[in-house]
Amino acid sequence: MIMFGNGVVVTRDAQRPLINGGAVAVGDDGLISALGPTQKLRREYPGAHFVDARGGLIMPGLINLHHHAYYTLARGLTPRPGAGKGLPALLEGRWWRLDRAMNLEDVYHGAAAAFLECVRSGVTTVFDHHASYGAVTGSLSEISRAADELGLRACLCYEVSDREGESKCRAAIQENVDFIREASRRGDGMRCGMMGMHAGFTLSDRTLEACMEALPATSGCHIHVAECLEDTTHSLQTYGKSVVRRLRERGVLGRKTLAAHCIHLNWEDVQILRETDTAVIHCPRSNMCNAAGAADVTEYSRARVGLGLGTDGEAADMLGELAAASALCRHSSQNPDAGFEELPRALFTSNAAFANRFFETPLGVLKPGAAGDVIVLDYRPPTPLTAENLDLHLLAAAGTARVSTTAAAGKLLMEYGVLLCADEEKLLDGARKQAADLWRRVNA
Template identity: 30%
Template sequence: MASNKLLTHLNLIRPCSETPLILDCFVVINDDTFGSITPARPDGDYDEVIDCRGRYALPGQINAHHHLYSTLALGMPPPAIAPADFLGILEQVWWKLDRALDTDSLRASVQSGLVESLKSGTTTIIDHHSSPEAVAGSLSLVAETAHHYGVGSAVAIELSDRNGSDCFNKCLEETITTREKYSKNNNIATLLGLHASFTLGDRSLQTISETLALDDSMGIHLHLSEDAADERDAQSRGYPSVLQRLHHFDLLNTRSLLVHGVNCPQADTELMQQLGTMLIHNPTSNANNRIGMLDRERAITLNAGLGTDGIQSNMLKEAKEGTLIRSASINPGEPSLDYLTLLFEHNPTIASRIFNRPLGRVEPGYRADLAIYDYLPRTEITPENLGSHLLFGFPQPSEVYTSGELRVREGQMTQLDEQQIKADALIQSNRLWKQLL
């Protein structure tokens, strides 16, 4: 049922816009989209009027690369022998985890990950999924749970040869089925997921290319050159680089979501720019895995977005930690990277392209996703110093709206039983971990 709301006396922060700070404004929400934003109360009748009492608000944030399936990895016992390299981390940690997932543990992981996202102000997630032993229905589980919770989701399940041809075919079928199932839902998008070039043979890439050719509105979502081993593998197969290998199979277009790109040769930046692909930077994960840091000029040239790679769900924290990680690696006076631009300018552009609707900004016509903060600044907030307050001052949001509906009130879920969700996650995580020993 359509409804309209009026938010009054809101201090609206819109980073990377012409008016980044609008004090004491009035915001109209028409059903699931933003209406007018005005300095005085607009005329008209409203189903609900909410006095925001001078609190600060941000657009609902977008996580441009997440792994909801890994939420239950928090505190997971480490391997008996520490991995010696990135491939060892994959083999001894993440590939063991994804193979151990079943429907129950996957559901618990997705549910708890979505709760953490909403409570941190993340309202849209571009997810990259893997559960080789529970493929059938897994993307629907992610998409429908996110939709029920009010979170926009772009889903993909990784295609890989590491689990055999039968699993590859099941994942491809799951992708096609899911895309058809949710084709009319503008809060759910489906991408063609690939794990990475080095776990896919040429025959599989050709199959993916043929699938992609049947739907020119679909893009791929894969890990690109996260580690130097990915580049060495491509070269051993006779290709100059991973990107050139993907391009050889006609897998790259303006809807391609390429994640990491840390170890690409410099020439690949120009090719990505020519093809109009989208690059996603995950600084905290890159630091955690010790695989290097994305080149600043590449990030700027390609308008890179910001993701978490499953390591967390709070995008302001990711922006802060990315800022600090980079600062620790450069000299005084050397230019850094503006992570708030990645989050508040590039991520909305990326998500709007994938979902084919305006997302990630508080402007008329955009989906009404909003995070409101109980923040009492100890220094004046101005358009010039917004970044400092956002990175080093802002707490968790007190209220979160998605599609115009209140999902979080005073830091608590309004429509979900978080205690029950977390209790089930405890049971499922313990069961999951036992399978890894």
């Protein structure tokens, strides 16, 4: 048993949102056993390994709903000159060159390095959207192996696309199907799979149909939607309808679909997303870096569309993503009050609700029977902290407060800043060597 105590317990449970001077006990089954005052729980569980929060915040593990772990090995890679402007040119000139060159060793090392950053950032559940057209078959198992070694809960998928020809497209579909079955056989609540898809402008109707025919009934789809204006224009010019309308007609949207970005939409599209109960995943730092635009998160709120947060491979730090989302929302809307309710709700409430459409154990909450995914944030506020102003504190703390301890499924992954789940130097050294080899292949 592990006990986290001497902190402010942020439960994300409406019945008991904060416990000052509180503690959380996690059993050997990986589930939360009890919450309460620290001294009381220490008397009840005298043999528990005690993690001292030292007055910081004891919180549920964070969830990233849209990641590209393989991007980690591209960090520092110089873009090829003359790639052109716009997201499609960036994809062709950088990311698709990268994934064409990747082998299974690259996949593993990229995932391991990315998941190490997740642990250090307090992220315990990751929804990863992968592409490595140089090595399709078996790639998701390599990512899963890295997640096992780092101790993370992960939902994985492979990015189906027509861009590399029919043979590799079919292999990508099969990779998704095979991994969905592999994850289901585990039965440990730590892994699941989805049908990954790139975006409408690289997916023909025939390919969408093949994906939906192959998709097991218990799973869902993970796809980029209207991330760039070119995706929207292509759909209107080629199919005579918006991206969202086309995806609905092809059966892609629904309660178990994650639609990343959703920037260039009209009001009808937003209504379709609400009617189909599709989860929209906002990735603000990526959208800014790619000059893709800014999703209107306040419009999604007005329309009662479910909104979550992801990083799109830019980083692992979800609190940093929250701060970026808040700044972008206020800047793009020219309203200094915009997003203060919607964006914390996206990260701390909706991300958990969407994740629990795939994982049975309650996530994103600290209460008996919920997942033992617990982090300690070294934040001791200089002003009063209450249940009402908690999220404003977290917005202010993002980027400055450090995660000191991370646990997932009742296993300590990092304690007091020391990584316990892996040899950090060995892992990073392996990633650096693999990245150098990959870069040579990319630039050959």
